[in-house]
Amino acid sequence: MKEKIMAKLPFIFSYYTIIVVVTCSYNLLIGNTLIRIGWFLELLACLVVFVLLDHAFGFINFKSNLTCLLAETGAAYILFLVFSFFFHWNGFTPGKLLTSTLLFLIVAVTGITYSNYRHKLRTKELNNLIKKQQH
């Protein structure tokens, strides 16, 4: 159990960093220099919930990367909207919804790209270990 939690930490930390950087950059751009302290903990809670969802997705046998990507991103977006609603992160006017969706997509694309890169690195590392074992 401890190993499973430790394995998920890089995922949480990398997404946490990306979201904080994107959100703070956006706020600076629009001249908003105030952020509620509570938001940082709410964000962490949101990511922990997403990690649990992601773990559940691991048991589903997706036929292609695309269906997997769409399912996970869709679930993450719904989770984001739920947290936004309950913790009043953004308003739900069309303009604000569009902005927050755009920010979500920037985070999602960055996170997924990084995640895929790490997965490829891990695959390469494993193949190197297998080659070493064969020799």
Added chain:
Amino acid sequence: MKLTINQSKDQTEPEIIINCSYVNKTLQKIIDYITQFTFTLEGESNNKVYQLPIDKIFYIESVDGKTYLYDQNSTYLCRQSLQTLEEELEHTPFARISKTCLLNTSYLRCVETYPNHRLKAELSNDEQLIISRNYIENLRKKINS
């Protein structure tokens, strides 16, 4: 470390004796490697019972609550559960790669990426198995050990 080999026609069965003051990591690796040649798993096929040396088994899979052993040519039903086999094979090249499969990493040729952050393992007999993402680290540790 000294290696002594005594070859004699009087020996009916090869015997390996390790003399040491304590078992270090290197010795443990040697012992684990030799162990896979010393024990067998019981498998049934066509109403016959076979004693299968574990170094000949490619992988073990659980299907519909039953455990099957797969070698180069055949499939055998095993009466033991996957969980029990995993414990027995802890110090051998077998690694758990999913909820239902134990892979003999000696027969692992390569891996490639697969949807949902899983991996596809290609074995030396060209068979392919899916490695669940939750077991990738487990596999890496086994190959690295």
